[in-house]
Amino acid sequence: MSKIALITGATAGIGLATAMELGKGGYDIIINGIFQDQADEALVTLKEAGINAEYFEADITNEDAVNAMFVAIGAKYDKIDALINCAGGLGGRSRFEDMTTEFYRKVMALNLDSVFFVSRAAIPFLKKGENPSIVNFASIASYNAGGPGAGIYGTSKAGVLTITRALAKDLVEYGIRVNAVSPGTIDTAFHAATNRDIMEGWKNGILMKRFGEASEVASVIEFLVSDKASYLTGEVIQINGGQDFL
Numbered sequence: 697m698s699k700i701a702l703i704t705g706a707t708a709g710i711g712l713a714t715a716m717e718l719g720k721g722g723y724d725i726i727i728n729g730i731f732q733d734q735a736d737e738a739l740v741t742l743k744e745a746g747i748n749a750e751y752f753e754a755d756i757t758n759e760d761a762v763n764a765m766f767v768a769i770g771a772k773y774d775k776i777d778a779l780i781n782c783a784g785g786l787g788g789r790s791r792f793e794d795m796t797t798e799f800y801r802k803v804m805a806l807n808l809d810s811v812f813f814v815s816r817a818a819i820p821f822l823k824k825g826e827n828p829s830i831v832n833f834a835s836i837a838s839y840n841a842g843g844p845g846a847g848i849y850g851t852s853k854a855g856v857l858t859i860t861r862a863l864a865k866d867l868v869e870y871g872i873r874v875n876a877v878s879p880g881t882i883d884t885a886f887h888a889a890t891n892r893d894i895m896e897g898w899k900n901g902i903l904m905k906r907f908g909e910a911s912e913v914a915s916v917i918e919f920l921v922s923d924k925a926s927y928l929t930g931e932v933i934q935i936n937g938g939q940d941f942l
């Protein structure tokens with residue numbers, strides 16, 4: 697039976713690169729997202745690479761939508777081997793003095809509630825998986841609290857570090873490993889709203905003096921879900937070209 701990977705937020709960026717990497721490694725891929733047009737393009741790209749992929753739409757900040765997605769997935773699949781909780785984002789920038797409660801809740805929901813909703817619903821499927829594991833997305837902002845106006849993003853991603861270890865403890869009895877990647881600056885639409893000239897300056901703070909590619913995160917995820925990482929759980933891997941110790 698094929699291995700199955702569910703990747704949230706996989707219609708673009710690092711999620712799509714991960715779908716490509718795992719798909720080439722023999723996984724059948726379930727991609728999740730919220731934009732049908734992006735999904736259509738992603739499915740064409742994956743199918744051209746010979747990858748079996750299917751799209752399930754759900755806003756992962758919405759508990760009911762997540763549960764409905766898993767009912768739909770359950771009608772077609774009886775197990776999941778790898779869950780990649782990739783969907784997330786800045787959600788905008790706001791300094792604390794001006795921050796609305798609505799903005800705070802939106803960013804926490806996108807990056808942290810989503811990991812809870814999706815992981816909880818995936819557990820019955822992962823229990824039936826082979827070498828099952830979850831990979832969450834932390835960030836360099838989990839540690840440095842984010843750039844200007846990204847304080848709640850950093851806070852939500854710090855929560856991802858702890859929920860990763862909490863899930864690892866909770867799920868070890870089922871043989872489910874739970875790890876996280878912690879990217880630095882990866883060149884995706886995540887940074888679409890940031891001024892490109894300002895971004896160029898960020899390279900001075902990166903040892904390798906360049907941004908990462910989505911595929912450079914995907915290859916680490918491929919390792920984390922593989923048998924080669926069989927003794928890794930509750931771990932966080934930094935992928936930042938040496939950004940964190942300069």
Ligand code: NAD
Binds near residue numbers: 704707710730836881
């Ligand atoms: P991206 O913006 O290119 O892709 C995000 C994907 O998530 C898109 O496909 C989008 O449609 C989807 N998405 C957004 N909101 C969603 C929702 N509510 N429900 C379902 N899907 C939703 O970003 P990316 O760079 O690929 O980011 C992927 C992950 O990596 C995120 O968790 C992000 O916080 C994290 N990260 C990125 C960077 C970076 O520099 N790019 C750095 C650190 C961490």
